[in-house]
Amino acid sequence: MACIEARGLRKTFGTTTALDGVDLQVEGGRILGLIGPNGAGKSTLLNAVLGLIPYEGDLKVLGQDPWRSRDHLARDVCFIADVAVLPRWMRVWQAIDYVAGVHPRFDRAKAEGFLARTKIKKTSKVRELSKGMVTQLHLALIMAIDAKLLVLDEPTLGLDLLYRKQFYDTLLNDYFDRSRTIIVTTHQVEEIQQILTDMMFINHGRIVLDCSMEDFEARYLELSARPEHVAQARALAPISERQVLGRSIMLFDRGDREKLAALGELRTPSIADLFVAVMSEKSSQGEAA
Amino acid sequence: MSIASQSTVSPEPAAAPQSATRPFAWSVRRELWEHRSVYIAPAVVAGLVLFGFLIRIIHLPQTMKLLATLKPVDQKLALGIPFAIAAAAVAATGVIVAFFYCLGALYNERRDRSILFWKSLPVSNTTVVLSKAAIPFAVLPSVLFVTIIATHLIMLLLGSAALAASGMNAALLWNSWPLFRMALVLIYGLVVMTLWYAPVYGWLLLVSSWARGMAILWAVLPPLGLCIAEKIAFETSYLGQLLDYRLNGLMHEAFYVNPHSREIGDPLAMLTPERLLTAPGLWIGLAVGAAFLAGAVWLRRNREPI
Numbered sequence: 007m008a009c010i011e012a013r014g015l016r017k018t019f020g021t022t023t024a025l026d027g028v029d030l031q032v033e034g035g036r037i038l039g040l041i042g043p044n045g046a047g048k049s050t051l052l053n054a055v056l057g058l059i060p061y062e063g064d065l066k067v068l069g070q071d072p073w074r075s076r077d078h079l080a081r082d083v084c085f086i087a088d089v090a091v092l093p094r095w096m097r098v099w100q101a102i103d104y105v106a107g108v109h110p111r112f113d114r115a116k117a118e119g120f121l122a123r124t125k126i127k128k129t130s131k132v133r134e135l136s137k138g139m140v141t142q143l144h145l146a147l148i149m150a151i152d153a154k155l156l157v158l159d160e161p162t163l164g165l166d167l168l169y170r171k172q173f174y175d176t177l178l179n180d181y182f183d184r185s186r187t188i189i190v191t192t193h194q195v196e197e198i199q200q201i202l203t204d205m206m207f208i209n210h211g212r213i214v215l216d217c218s219m220e221d222f223e224a225r226y227l228e229l230s231a232r233p234e235h236v237a238q239a240r241a242l243a244p245i246s247e248r249q250v251l252g253r254s255i256m257l258f259d260r261g262d263r264e265k266l267a268a269l270g271e272l273r274t275p276s277i278a279d280l281f282v283a284v285m286s287e288k289s290s291q292g293e294a295a
Numbered sequence: 296m297s298i299a300s301q302s303t304v305s306p307e308p309a310a311a312p313q314s315a316t317r318p319f320a321w322s323v324r325r326e327l328w329e330h331r332s333v334y335i336a337p338a339v340v341a342g343l344v345l346f347g348f349l350i351r352i353i354h355l356p357q358t359m360k361l362l363a364t365l366k367p368v369d370q371k372l373a374l375g376i377p378f379a380i381a382a383a384a385v386a387a388t389g390v391i392v393a394f395f396y397c398l399g400a401l402y403n404e405r406r407d408r409s410i411l412f413w414k415s416l417p418v419s420n421t422t423v424v425l426s427k428a429a430i431p432f433a434v435l436p437s438v439l440f441v442t443i444i445a446t447h448l449i450m451l452l453l454g455s456a457a458l459a460a461s462g463m464n465a466a467l468l469w470n471s472w473p474l475f476r477m478a479l480v481l482i483y484g485l486v487v488m489t490l491w492y493a494p495v496y497g498w499l500l501l502v503s504s505w506a507r508g509m510a511i512l513w514a515v516l517p518p519l520g521l522c523i524a525e526k527i528a529f530e531t532s533y534l535g536q537l538l539d540y541r542l543n544g545l546m547h548e549a550f551y552v553n554p555h556s557r558e559i560g561d562p563l564a565m566l567t568p569e570r571l572l573t574a575p576g577l578w579i580g581l582a583v584g585a586a587f588l589a590g591a592v593w594l595r596r597n598r599e600p601i
Contacts, residue, residue: 058414060597080417087411093329094407100328107321108418144412 007069009034009155009187010055014063017050017211024050025061026211032204034154035184039198040191041281042208048191051208052159055189056085068154081111084148085157092140094133098126105147117150120180138169145173149181156181158190170194174201195278205277207284215284227258227266228275235269242266246283257283318418322426323434326400332392333430334438340388341446344381348450351377352457359463374471378450382443382481386488389439393431393492397499398510400427401595410595420595424500428588431496436485444478473562480562487549487571494541494580497587504594540576548574 008031015028024047032038042048054061057076065072072079092101098121106114121128124142132140141162148156162170178201182188192198205222207215217225231239231254240247242265244256257275258266266272275283327333351358362370401424404410413423451474455465502514522535549571551564571577 056414059599077417077419080415085411085415087408087415091408091411093404093409093412095329097328100325104321104325105416107324108316108318108416110316110417148415 007034008032008066009036009068010189011066012064015051015054015065016062017047017054017059023211025054027063028208028211028213030206030213030216032187032189034187036203037182037188037190037201039195039202039205039277040189040208041195041205041277042191042214043285046209047211048208049159050211052085052157052189052191056083056157081109082154083157084151084153084155085159086144086148086161087159092132092144094131096132097128098130098132098143099128101132101143101147102128105151109151111152112147113150113152117146120146120149120176138165141165141169141173145176149177154186156186156188158188158192160192161190162192162194170197174198177201195281196276199277202277207281209285215280222277222280223274225260226275226280227261227263228273228279229256229258229261229266229270230254230273231256231270239266239269246279246286255279318422319426322418322423323429326427326430327434330396330430333396333435334442336392337385337388337438337442341381341385341442344384344446345449345453348377348381349453352454359458359461359467370467371471374468378447378472378477381446381450385443385446386439386485389435390488390492393435393496394499396430396435397427397496398503398514400430400500401504401591402506402510405598420592424504424588424592424595428496428500432489432493436489440478440481440485443481444474447472447474447477476562480566483566483568484549487568488545490577491541491545491549491580493584494587495584497584497591500591501587501594504591504598541580544576548576 010030010032012028012030015025015030016023017025026047028047028051040048040051050059053059054065055067055072057067057072057079060073067079068082070079072083096104102114102117102121105112105117121143124139124146126135126139126143132143135143145161162173165173174197177188190198190202202219204218205215206213229239229244230250233253236254239254239256242258242261244261245259246257248255257279263272362373365373404413451468451472454468458465458468499514503510506513518534518538522532522538525534526532549567551567551570
């Protein structure tokens with residue numbers, strides 16, 4: 007059974023179409039990066055998966071309809087919506103007590119173990135903690151829950167680089183195992199490229215690209231073309247070209263690796279560069295149509 | 296979280312430990328963590344009342360000499376008044392706390408977006424709304440009862456001590472305020488007040504789950520505006536009477552005080568539960584209150600954070 011299955015998922019707010027027929031399938035044990043510009047429908051998609059909003063079309067999370075079975079699914083599905091959502095009046099021990107009191111899969115010892123590695127005092131109020139510490143606290147609470155699906159919507163927004171790196175390292179080292187599924191959205195795509203197993207581009211409420219990282223590495227090539235070979239490289243139909251320090255950088259989809267290697271240096275592109283290429287390609291197609 | 300963690304490779308528990316959870320009880324506790332005014336405000340008012348009483352009993356011996364010239368009926372009334380005032384002051388505080396609590400209960404969590412954290416936990420919207428409703432419907436009345444009884448007890452003890460110190464009989468004081476019987480009256484009063492105001496609390500919770508801002512205005516102005524509109528349109532004031540009945544009709548339905556007698560007699564004789572229980576106003580009010588709560592549950596599920 008797939009962790010998430012959607013077919014023809016649609017959601018409109020008034021006259022705005024947030025999700026325009028999304029089909030997707032996320033298997034268990036994956037770390038999926040959901041990438042898209044602001045207003046692309048990322049949060050709407052995640053909210054639908056979490057059972058926070060009603061929708062049209064078919065959606066199954068762990069085999070259940072998330073809107074109808076939200077109360078039941080909430081035991082197996084966890085999420086961090088934003089760094090600022092822990093109630094500011096709450097004390098650290100109250101947060102632990104409360105989650106322990108309501109969540110059947112919460113392991114208090116684990117949460118306290120995570121907190122012991124931080125500078126967070128149990129008597130502190132959330133409002134007294136720095137933004138980074140609030141995220142550490144939230145992560146400690148969430149990681150102590152034995153959930154099947156964890157959804158992270160911009161979890162590191164507003165954090166400095168150090169905290170961001172710690173966040174993902176902790177998540178990967180202490181939480182993720184092959185039985186859990188994690189979905190993450192972020193604008194700092196480069197920072198999570200190494201931890202993802204799958205990625206998905208979304209724009210205007212549609213899935214634009216959906217592939218595993220193995221496919222991504224096999225399929226896309228970035229060529230830093232030598233000046234004398236630029237014209238030859240262009241003839242091989244790159245999906246994008248940009249100039250960096252006077253050199254042409256071209257992105258190829260399913261390019262011939264041997265041919266390209268003769269024209270310059272090859273490497274795997276960053277997700278961010280592919281994202282820019284795919285998005286501008288789509289928009290230019292849209293203009294042409 | 297340091298990365299250099301002693302990655303204790305804990306064996307994955309085959310079945311996660313299913314500890315017994317009590318979402319409702321913990322949610323009520325959570326409300327009390329957040330809203331300590333629920334028990335602090337009545338206690339502070341009780342403290343002020345006691346402070347006033349303390350100043351008053353300095354003059355108690357003189358007052359008692361003065362009272363000795365009065366008829367027993369009036370003596371009893373005069374001695375009982377501070378107790379009644381104390382009870383009324385603490386109870387009124389409770390109503391004010393309930394008013395503001397209800398207005399903020401489902402509004403604040405949307406405004407600071409903490410609702411997204413609460414919704415990430417397996418606690419149903421019904422449980423959340425009921426746990427919030429439990430504050431005005433169960434917790435506050437209990438707090439008021441304990442606070443008022445404790446206040447009365449302290450007043451009786453202080454008064455007795457003052458009387459004894461000036462060589463007077465303290466029994467008169469205890470006769471004028473029969474603590475146990477008055478406790479029964481108080482329980483009755485708090486229960487009927489809570490039931491009678493159910494639609495008011497329900498309305499406030501509904502507004503708090505719906506308003507995008509200015510919850511207090513949304514709670515107060517629409518009913519008031521409708522009353523005025525009715526008056527202008529039809530020169531009638533049925534709505535106004537309805538509101539007046541809801542806010543002030545409780546004394547009429549739940550108590551009987553003989554206006555022609557100054558004799559207090561048995562306080563329990565003032566209670567008219569049979570009249571209250573047969574008043575359609577009570578049952579309609581409860582039904583409306585329940586409908587408002589159901590609406591609040593629906594809105595909490597469907598409404599976005601502000």
